[in-house]
Amino acid sequence: MVTRQSYDQELEALRQELLRMGNAVAMAIEDAVQSLAKQDVNLARKVIEGDDIIDKMEVDIEDKCMVLIARQQPLARDLRIISTGLKITTDLERIGDHAYDIANVTLRLAHQPLIKPLVDIPRMAGMAQKMLHNALEAYFKLDITLAEQVCLADDEVDNLYQQIFRELLTYMMEDPRTISQATQLIFVGRYLERIADHATNIAEWVIYLVTGQRLRKK
Amino acid sequence: MVTRQSYDQELEALRQELLRMGNAVAMAIEDAVQSLAKQDVNLARKVIEGDDIIDKMEVDIEDKCMVLIARQQPLARDLRIISTGLKITTDLERIGDHAYDIANVTLRLAHQPLIKPLVDIPRMAGMAQKMLHNALEAYFKLDITLAEQVCLADDEVDNLYQQIFRELLTYMMEDPRTISQATQLIFVGRYLERIADHATNIAEWVIYLVTGQRLRKK
Numbered sequence: 001m002v003t004r005q006s007y008d009q010e011l012e013a014l015r016q017e018l019l020r021m022g023n024a025v026a027m028a029i030e031d032a033v034q035s036l037a038k039q040d041v042n043l044a045r046k047v048i049e050g051d052d053i054i055d056k057m058e059v060d061i062e063d064k065c066m067v068l069i070a071r072q073q074p075l076a077r078d079l080r081i082i083s084t085g086l087k088i089t090t091d092l093e094r095i096g097d098h099a100y101d102i103a104n105v106t107l108r109l110a111h112q113p114l115i116k117p118l119v120d121i122p123r124m125a126g127m128a129q130k131m132l133h134n135a136l137e138a139y140f141k142l143d144i145t146l147a148e149q150v151c152l153a154d155d156e157v158d159n160l161y162q163q164i165f166r167e168l169l170t171y172m173m174e175d176p177r178t179i180s181q182a183t184q185l186i187f188v189g190r191y192l193e194r195i196a197d198h199a200t201n202i203a204e205w206v207i208y209l210v211t212g213q214r215l216r217k218k
Numbered sequence: 219m220v221t222r223q224s225y226d227q228e229l230e231a232l233r234q235e236l237l238r239m240g241n242a243v244a245m246a247i248e249d250a251v252q253s254l255a256k257q258d259v260n261l262a263r264k265v266i267e268g269d270d271i272i273d274k275m276e277v278d279i280e281d282k283c284m285v286l287i288a289r290q291q292p293l294a295r296d297l298r299i300i301s302t303g304l305k306i307t308t309d310l311e312r313i314g315d316h317a318y319d320i321a322n323v324t325l326r327l328a329h330q331p332l333i334k335p336l337v338d339i340p341r342m343a344g345m346a347q348k349m350l351h352n353a354l355e356a357y358f359k360l361d362i363t364l365a366e367q368v369c370l371a372d373d374e375v376d377n378l379y380q381q382i383f384r385e386l387l388t389y390m391m392e393d394p395r396t397i398s399q400a401t402q403l404i405f406v407g408r409y410l411e412r413i414a415d416h417a418t419n420i421a422e423w424v425i426y427l428v429t430g431q432r433l434r435k436k
Contacts, residue, residue, distance in 0.1 A: 059432060062301070066297055066301055069287050069297065070293050070297050075288055079284055079287065079288055083280070083284055083304075086301075086304060087308075090305075090308055169397060169398060169401065172390065172394070172397045172401075173394050173397050176390070176391050176394055179387060179390045179391055179397070180387060183387065183390075183401065183404065186401065187408075190405075214277055
């Protein structure tokens with residue numbers, strides 16, 4: 001028989017593992033965008049190689065959730081902790097994939113000068129990273145107010161993405177030689193917009209965890 | 219006390235709900251790509267409005283999984299049926315989102331002639347749809363061979379995406395007036411490539427369900 005105390009310890013261990021995965025994913029975004037802005041191929045390779053570790057973290061967390069479910073009959077809040085754990089790990093893994101995607105763009109653009117120094121893309125990345133950071137903090141503190149702030153911030157990221165998108169289209173139209181690179185940078189904008197969506201999903205899972213109410217996901 | 223028989227019935231009901239959701243999602247891809255090729259705004263709106271229904275199916279399936287977990291202590295195969303159900307419904311929901319994304323491209327391009335009749339995009343959609351169909355069939359028949367075929371087919375879709383991508387870049391370089399539309403069509407290619415990735419994920423979940431072995435996900 002598993003005691004309530006040891007069960008609580010296992011739930012806490014699950015939360016800690018999610019935090020570690022969240023930190024690994026946040027670092028992957030940071031490194032990926034830095035690698036792009038500085039055309040640093042080695043840093044991009046580090047992100048690409050690190051994706052396997054993030055994927056493995058997801059598998060470990062899922063397995064831990066399954067063991068907790070199998071050994072217990074979790075109800076209400078406990079069940080929501082585990083089910084949101086399963087959901088959040090999926091969102092984190094997808095964010096890691098997008099960092100991997102951005103690092104691949106770095107490799108693709110490594111042997112050509114950037115059409116302009118990147119300013120808005122790192123800014124957008126900073127906004128998405130802050131959303132992820134706040135979503136994870138909201139999860140650990142069960143802080144609904146912070147979770148709601150994350151959801152609201154998503155509109156700003158969407159607006160910046162639209163601005164970046166239009167600007168890159170203009171570049172392409174004015175100078176067709178920029179088309180190939182600008183297309184890749186549009187993809188990067190899209191990946192960052194998706195990262196912000198996943199951070200929003202995580203914040204919505206926190207609201208579900210605390211209130212039992214599900215919001216419309218993106 | 220829930221009897222084994224009624225429990226088996228509930229697991230079967232879960233599988234049936236996943237099939238219904240899979241069919242709804244397959245229809246959404248079909249309609250979205252048809253709406254794009256035929257510039258049919260009404261059909262695009264149908265896909266966009268239908269996305270709420272698909273999202274609701276995901277929530278219902280997740281709730282059903284949670285109830286099954288809470289009322290039972292599922293082990294081994296039973297636990298894998300439920301945990302893969304949770305994962306597959308997430309992949310299906312993401313596929314539905316991409317159908318929604320494609321329908322939005324239809325609306326964006328509605329008031330301009332297509333730069334050329336769409337041939338490769340519907341072909342790519344057909345391949346992705348077939349992968350989804352086979353992945354769902356593999357799930358219902360627990361057919362590993364079929365699931366492995368789905369995983370192999372993903373490379374063909376990736377190759378076709380690269381071909382579409384290069385062709386659209388060429389269009390843009392030769393005639394900058396096509397840039398805005400070609401960029402949207404590149405997005406559609408990317409969404410279809412992601413749909414094929416999610417079908418591959420589902421096939422990999424089937425392999426996990428049957429063998430207990432997890433493959434590297436995309």
